[in-house]
Every structure is written in structure tokens, then in C-alpha cells.
Amino acid sequence: MSKKYTFVANWKMLLDFNESISYVTENFDQLIKLSRLSNNISIVLCPSFPVLYPLIKIFESTKIQFGGQNCSAHNKGAFTGQVSAQTLHDIGCRYCIIGHSEIRNYNHETHETDEFIAKKFDLLIDQNIAPIVCIGESLSDKNDNKTLITLTTQLKKILDLAKLEEHKFNGLPVFIAYEPEWCIGTGVMPDLDYLDSILTWICTETAKSAPHVNWQVLYGGSVSPENIYKFAEIDNLSGFLIGKSSTQFQEFEKIIKRMYY
Ligand code: PGA
Numbered sequence: 656m657s658k659k660y661t662f663v664a665n666w667k668m669l670l671d672f673n674e675s676i677s678y679v680t681e682n683f684d685q686l687i688k689l690s691r692l693s694n695n696i697s698i699v700l701c702p703s704f705p706v707l708y709p710l711i712k713i714f715e716s717t718k719i720q721f722g723g724q725n726c727s728a729h730n731k732g733a734f735t736g737q738v739s740a741q742t743l744h745d746i747g748c749r750y751c752i753i754g755h756s757e758i759r760n761y762n763h764e765t766h767e768t769d770e771f772i773a774k775k776f777d778l779l780i781d782q783n784i785a786p787i788v789c790i791g792e793s794l795s796d797k798n799d800n801k802t803l804i805t806l807t808t809q810l811k812k813i814l815d816l817a818k819l820e821e822h823k824f825n826g827l828p829v830f831i832a833y834e835p836e837w838c839i840g841t842g843v844m845p846d847l848d849y850l851d852s853i854l855t856w857i858c859t860e861t862a863k864s865a866p867h868v869n870w871q872v873l874y875g876g877s878v879s880p881e882n883i884y885k886f887a888e889i890d891n892l893s894g895f896l897i898g899k900s901s902t903q904f905q906e907f908e909k910i911i912k913r914m915y916y
Pocket of ligand 1: 839841
């Protein structure tokens with residue numbers, strides 16, 4: 656039997672409003688077909704904020720799901736430019752990426768610290784939105800053999816919270832997306848043994864902290880139609896967070912199909 660995978664398309668700011676609308680209108684039928692290839696396929700599109708609502712409406716009553724690329728660490732209030740978990744919930748988002756390295760590293764003004772990421776995590780759970788928590792080491796961490804130290808720090812507050820609030824989840828999937836920074840947008844993919852050992856470590860740590868949470872581990876970083884086959888060999892993998900390759904429908908389609916044929 657084929658394995659169950661979630662394919663999360665992180666469009667970042669690579670597609671503008673008109674390009675996003677064209678993407679889905681030109682490929683609507685194929686996207687629906689793709690989502691029905693197998694009951695084991697989940698497709699989650701994460702466009703930029705203004706595009707979310709129109710796309711959610713277009714795909715209403717289909718298997719295609721939507722996610723935010725971020726959310727505020729605050730519940731409500733005077734936070735110009737931010738979008739709350741409540742708003743994401745109200746428009747029909749069922750997923751949300753938090754802690755992406757492009758936000759951790761570039762948006763110092765929004766304080767994407769582990770503490771803020773944990774607050775976002777908490778607010779998303781309250782809204783029954785599946786968090787997609789990104790973690791990943793830098794190249795220098797890797798070269799200094801500090802990968803697990805970095806990942807432990809990035810996960811700590813999330814795991815503490817999950818442990819404390821285990822009763823709140825009710826089967827809601829919680830995704831940990833392992834995205835080594837040196838693989839994002841670089842065309843580089845980690846060695847499979849290295850990847851396997853990290854994913855196994857994440858599965859062990861999450862299950863140990865909050866065994867009743869429905870943890871799912873994703874991989875992200877230069878996933879493409881050319882390298883997707885290789886990931887089929889990895890056991891502890893529930894799906895992919897795909898940036899650039901997801902912004903061209905034919906590439907995205909090939910990635911998904913190649914996992915199922
Ligand atoms: P990439 O991005 O697939 O373009 O490397 C992945 C991500 O940043 O989520």
C-alpha cells in the first residue's frame with residue numbers, strides 16, 4: 656500500500672496575486688485530480704495572505720487545504736500588519752507554517768524567537784489549526800557538529816507546551832518540518848543517512864515529550880521532481896514542505912505523482 660504523505664506548498668512571496676490566481680484557475684482540474692490520486696495524499700497550499708481567502712473559496716468542498724505562511728504571536732490588539740490565528744481560522748485555514756528560517760533570520764523586527772514561535776503554536780492549537788513548525792540548523796552548526804544542539808533549542812518550548820497541553824490537541828496533526836538552512840533554495844539535499852538520523856531523532860523526542868499528540872515529520876529544502884524518489888526510502892517521513900518547485904504546477908505535480916507510481 657502506498658504511504659500517506661502531506662505535500663505543503665510554501666509559495667513564499669514567489670507568486671504575486673495575479674500569478675497565484677492564474678496558477679489555480681489554469682490548473683484547477685489537475686489539482687483536484689492530483690488530490691484524488693490516492694486517499695493517502697494531502698495537499699496544502701500556502702499562498703501569501705491576501706490570496707488565501709479567494710483561493711479557499713475557489714477550492715471549497717474539495718480535498719485541497721490551505722495554510723498561512725505565518726501568524727501573529729498575539730491573540731488580538733494593536734499589532735499593525737499582523738494576522739491572527741483567529742482570522743486564519745475564520746477564513747478556513749486549517750494549517751499554518753511557523754518558525755520558517757526566512758522569518759527567523761530576516762525579520763528581526765517581528766521577533767521570531769523560539770518563545771514567540773511557541774506563543775504562535777499555542778494560539779494555533781486553540782483555533783484547531785495544524786501548526787507546521789520549521790526547525791533546521793545552519794551550515795556552520797552542521798560543520799561544527801551542533802545540529803542536535805540547535806534543534807533541541809528550537810524544539811524545547813514547543814515540546815514543553817505540547818506536554819503541558821496534551822489534552823487540547825484531540826488528534827490535530829502537529830507537523831515538525833525539518834528544513835536544514837543550507838538546503839533551502841540551494842539545490843543541495845542532505846545525505847540520506849544524515850537525514851534519516853535527524854528524522855528518527857525528531858520522532859523520538861516528540862513522542863517522548865507528548866506521546867498522545869499526532870506528530871508528523873516533514874522534510875523541506877530543495878525538494879524537486881529529480882530528487883523526490885530518494886525520500887521514499889526514508890521511514891519516518893510524513894510529507895514535504897516545498898518552496899520553489901511548488902510554484903510551478905507541472906513540477907509540483909511531478910513531485911506528487913512520482914511518490915505514487
Ligand atoms: P525550497 O524551499 O523548496 O525552495 O528549497 C523550502 C522552504 O523554504 O520551505
